[in-house]
Amino acid sequence: MIGPLNHVGVAVPDIEKALDFYRDILGATDCTEPEVLAPQGVKFAFVNLPSGQVELIEPYGEKSPIIKFLEKNPKGGQHHICFEVGDIHEAKALMEKRGMRVLGEPRIGAHGTPVVFLHPGDAGGVLIELMESH
Numbered sequence: 441m442i443g444p445l446n447h448v449g450v451a452v453p454d455i456e457k458a459l460d461f462y463r464d465i466l467g468a469t470d471c472t473e474p475e476v477l478a479p480q481g482v483k484f485a486f487v488n489l490p491s492g493q494v495e496l497i498e499p500y501g502e503k504s505p506i507i508k509f510l511e512k513n514p515k516g517g518q519h520h521i522c523f524e525v526g527d528i529h530e531a532k533a534l535m536e537k538r539g540m541r542v543l544g545e546p547r548i549g550a551h552g553t554p555v556v557f558l559h560p561g562d563a564g565g566v567l568i569e570l571m572e573s574h
């Protein structure tokens with residue numbers, strides 16, 4: 441069912457400092473400016489690479505879903521991986537049929553298409569994001 445790997449999500453306490461690291465230390469040449477996605481409770485920016493994207497996410501708002509993660513990992517850390525799917529509703533139904541806990545209903549993500557998440561406890565300890573392709 442899964443298509444290409446779209447991005448790796450990295451939670452960070454300070455997105456501007458993280459962008460400095462990717463640009464100035466690692467030499468990334470194509471980074472986007474930070475944007476707020478309030479319904480998802482994050483500020484995000486992409487490091488664009490030929491093979492895909494690193495998605496930097498900083499908490500936005502008191503109900504951000506990444507607050508606890510950053511409390512446990514104050515320096516930040518790898519947070520999720522995202523695979524593309526053809527149809528998000530079909531993917532959600534199939535995952536539920538296969539016993540996965542799907543976290544909530546599809547919501548518009550940073551690429552402007554709907555996304556859902558699979559509980560890491562059902563997925564080998566990895567938080568998996570499924571994103572409808574463009």
Ligand SMILES: CC[C@@H](C(=O)O)C(=O)SCCNC(=O)CCNC(=O)[C@H](O)C(C)(C)COP(=O)(O)OP(=O)(O)OC[C@H]1O[C@@H](n2cnc3c(N)ncnc32)[C@H](O)[C@@H]1OP(=O)(O)O
Binds near residue numbers: 505507519520566
């Ligand atoms: C930019 C927008 C969008 C996009 O378009 O790409 C995004 O990527 S937004 C990314 C942020 N959004 C989300 O993460 C939404 C889904 N997440 C959640 O619903 C919750 O974060 C969670 C996964 C259910 C975790 O809940 P939380 O309350 O934060 O923590 P718990 O302590 O209750 O966690 C339960 C359990 O899961 C382990 N855990 C938590 N986060 C991760 C993680 N990122 N990777 C792996 N494991 C994780 C946590 O350690 C707990 O484990 P146990 O202690 O063994 O129970």
Ligand SMILES: [Co+2]
Binds near residue numbers: 447449
């Ligand atoms: Co993501």
